[in-house]
Amino acid sequence: MVISYDEDGDPETGYTVADVYPHIQAMGDNITPYWVSLLKGYTFATGPYVKLCDKEKRQGITSRADSYPNTEAGSPKRFTYASFNRHMLLCPRSFTNEAGKGPHSQPTVAGLVTSTSYPSKGDARSMDRFGTLSCTLYHELFHIVDSAGTDADNGLYDAIKIMLAGKNKDDNLVNAPEPYVLLALAAYMYENPPSGATAMWYWPIGGWQQLQS
Template sequence: MRWSLAGLLPSLCLVVLTNASPLGHESAYDIEGVDSLNTLVRRVRTGPGGGTVTTPKKTTDLFLLDSGPGGCTSKEATLDDWLTEVFLLHDAIKTAYANIQGERSWMLMWYTWFGVQLNMQTGGVDVSDKDNKKLWDTIGDHISRVTQFLAGAGLVNPQVAGENPRLFCGPEAGEHQPWAESVVKDHKAQEVVTERDPETQQPTEYLKLGTAFMNTVQNPKANAFWFSAFNGYDLDFRGETTLCPENPKDGNRRLAKTARPASSWPVIFSDDADFTFGRANRHILFCPLSFSPPSGSHSYPSLTKAVEEDNYPTAGLKDANEALDKMMPVSSTMYHELYHLTDDDNTKDQAYSLNDIIRNAKGPSTREANSHNPETYTLFATAAYLYLNAPADEEPCLYISGFPKKASNPFA
């Protein structure tokens, strides 16, 4: 049922003009007592609406798999399963984006996770505020880029037109190259010569990696890795000599990495050498941890299991095991990386923590960066899928905090 929204305008003004948070001063895992948000949307339409359904593709339809070091051919079946769930997650977030108008649950979710400000006169996004309109457009742009890629239309502004991006499934794909000792290799994996004996034409000097990447090497955490799959280099800035360290210096084990090959940029410095780097599109490297993650985020066995009657979160129950970050499936790592893969070099990982993401959504100074944060989309898509796919006898759960609320009465 639709209700008149005009009567809710005073509540809207309170929220928009004060940049109030959906959480007030409560923990991100508990929004009890947030009367302003309750008033803001209590009379808007509540039905979940119909979700879109897209026929999933196979991994090899969208990516190049390599059989060499760190290749993914042995993981193809697992990757296909992940990709199937990626389509489900993305269909859910597309449904949420397309149906915010007058839908209370979607309005609450966009407000909570992205800080989208609402206009209760129109029953949707407040587009009169240019920053809020830009925020909404930015969200739509990221979603549409992933949509384009999943449809098989490739990347926006690819480095190599017509070539699918690569997937790697282990750190062996990239061989560490010390700056001082390593000689630069070209697109044919041949060492780059800078000087030759004038009589014999035999090489006497070679281009060193630290010279070719003179600016990069100034960063003490920068390391270069040679990828034989495309005869080019990746740069990494975590101070590690492997792409998937078992005991990283910062204590954070890597699940995956999306990179644009450094050699796909114009040559930085050639030292008069005549050569070209191997070129390739962006690629994703899944670390071993992504296939067998510990308990926590990105570790739920599957979306299918999550919406089974025995496993579906109990709306209104504060169970740590049913917090949204604990419901994210293993496949969500792939979904997260797609936002890096399809971006314009603007999806820095601002935050992974559920609490931090909700906090960033409420702040005017952090909200814009949050709209480029892949984990925000991954959490939202998981929440949207759970909301849309409640078992027949279960109350749909609405994640407008870390714990599931009742979609029919989220402030009960």
């Protein structure tokens, strides 16, 4: 941010990011500030990447200053700042899908329940191979509404880890968004099988199964 200009109108002196965000060092050495032109401000994320979305597999990021007060801006002399207490940024890859692969195998949930995509008995494809583009939005919405700051991914992304965490009564399960995403997907698929098809539910041992009456 420019403090003064030279006689030619070019920036002469300015504040550094550390000046504007005096508590940034308390966030650790692995925190990188990223300029977001649409917000006309900075967001912060872990990792020394040139661009926010350069991190492999990053779909999006949610920032909540109310839960992480070190990201609040200070007020250097002559300037005041507005802070977004929470915001969500989605990376370009969150809008792309690749058939048969996670995290987005289909553009929409309607695509999951067609005769060509719906699993049959014994299908070994994991539940997380049936994700849609909306899954990333659902995931980030979970983060953005948890003002208590107890949410965390906890490494729980794929269906096997999630089901093992449930079996072991892992407390981290309730604070991670992906279990709820996959539960919503599984429920939708079970309730909406294609015409003439048998409703299926997912189980990692033996693949997709038909519920016994």
